[in-house]
Amino acid sequence: MTEVLALESVSRRFGGLQALQDVSLRLHKGEVLGLIGPNGAGKTTLINVITGVHRASGGRVMFQGEDITSRKPYQAARMGLARTFQIVQPFPELNVLDNVASAALFSQSGLTVAGARKAAEGHLEFVGLGSVSDRPAASLTLAMRKRLELAKALAMKPKILFLDEVNAGLNTAEVEQAMTLIRTLAERGLTIVVIEHLMKVVVDTCSRVVVLQNGRLIADGLPHDVVRDPLVVEAYLGQKYAKLAQQFAQGEQR
Numbered sequence: 373m374t375e376v377l378a379l380e381s382v383s384r385r386f387g388g389l390q391a392l393q394d395v396s397l398r399l400h401k402g403e404v405l406g407l408i409g410p411n412g413a414g415k416t417t418l419i420n421v422i423t424g425v426h427r428a429s430g431g432r433v434m435f436q437g438e439d440i441t442s443r444k445p446y447q448a449a450r451m452g453l454a455r456t457f458q459i460v461q462p463f464p465e466l467n468v469l470d471n472v473a474s475a476a477l478f479s480q481s482g483l484t485v486a487g488a489r490k491a492a493e494g495h496l497e498f499v500g501l502g503s504v505s506d507r508p509a510a511s512l513t514l515a516m517r518k519r520l521e522l523a524k525a526l527a528m529k530p531k532i533l534f535l536d537e538v539n540a541g542l543n544t545a546e547v548e549q550a551m552t553l554i555r556t557l558a559e560r561g562l563t564i565v566v567i568e569h570l571m572k573v574v575v576d577t578c579s580r581v582v583v584l585q586n587g588r589l590i591a592d593g594l595p596h597d598v599v600r601d602p603l604v605v606e607a608y609l610g611q612k613y614a615k616l617a618q619q620f621a622q623g624e625q626r
């Protein structure tokens with residue numbers, strides 16, 4: 373498997389807070405990696421460090437063999453590291469089509485406005501927003517804005533797509549639709565990193581899962597194994613409830 377991203381002992385401090393501590397991780401082409409962990413574990417910070425939003429306080433970020441630790445966000449984006457944000461942020465007055473077209477124009481030099489709009493149409497069809505392409509982005513529902521975020525990220529022709537809680541705030545049917553889109557992208561061979569709190573999404577869509585707790589990587593493996601790992605259960609539930617959950621599971625088996 374081709375390695376596309378390697379984190380080597382990546383750390384990040386915010387004043388006295390150690391948000392990431394010696395995180396080492398390798399990502400291979402075509403993987404759908406779930407990045408999970410309790411609130412405040414450092415998941416978004418890790419994506420921010422990879423995509424140049426925050427500078428690592430220590431360690432290195434290697435992308436396709438190149439050291440990108442000090443890259444700015446626009447440089448990372450143009451290299452093919454595209455992301456969606458937890459808080460969706462379209463250009464509210466621009467219509468849906470031009471929101472996506474601007475992402476294409478930003479990331480690819482030499483593209484004409486007409487060419488960017490044409491590409492944008494394709495991405496909007498893919499995410500199911502083809503029929504609302506002329507509406508102002510501000511008029512979209514949350515679920516639609518999340519799809520718009522995805523279309524914008526795809527317009528940047530990503531080599532790695534980072535999805536930061538794309539399902540937060542969505543209902544069950546909307547989550548199912550989002551999962552279908554992620555699976556389709558994975559089938560096309562796109563490398564994806566998914567920050568997700570919904571375990572069903574993690575287990576059903578990810579090929580591998582890593583777990584952060586207090587800025588440290590505490591597990592790395594197949595989704596079914598990782599979500600049953602006692603360390604991971606304890607990270608989510610706390611020691612007392614993890615023991616209760618274990619006793620409950622043992623009782624169920626008898």
Ligand SMILES: Nc1ncnc2c1ncn2[C@@H]1O[C@H](COP(=O)(O)OP(=O)(O)OP(=O)(O)O)[C@@H](O)[C@H]1O
Binds near residue numbers: 410412416417
């Ligand atoms: N810009 C910042 N300045 C100061 N502290 C920050 C900053 N960004 C994140 N933090 C802190 O770093 C820690 C990790 O935050 P982060 O947002 O990465 O966690 P997370 O795992 O993504 O959490 P959640 O699941 O709640 O989104 C938290 O304690 C957070 O308060």
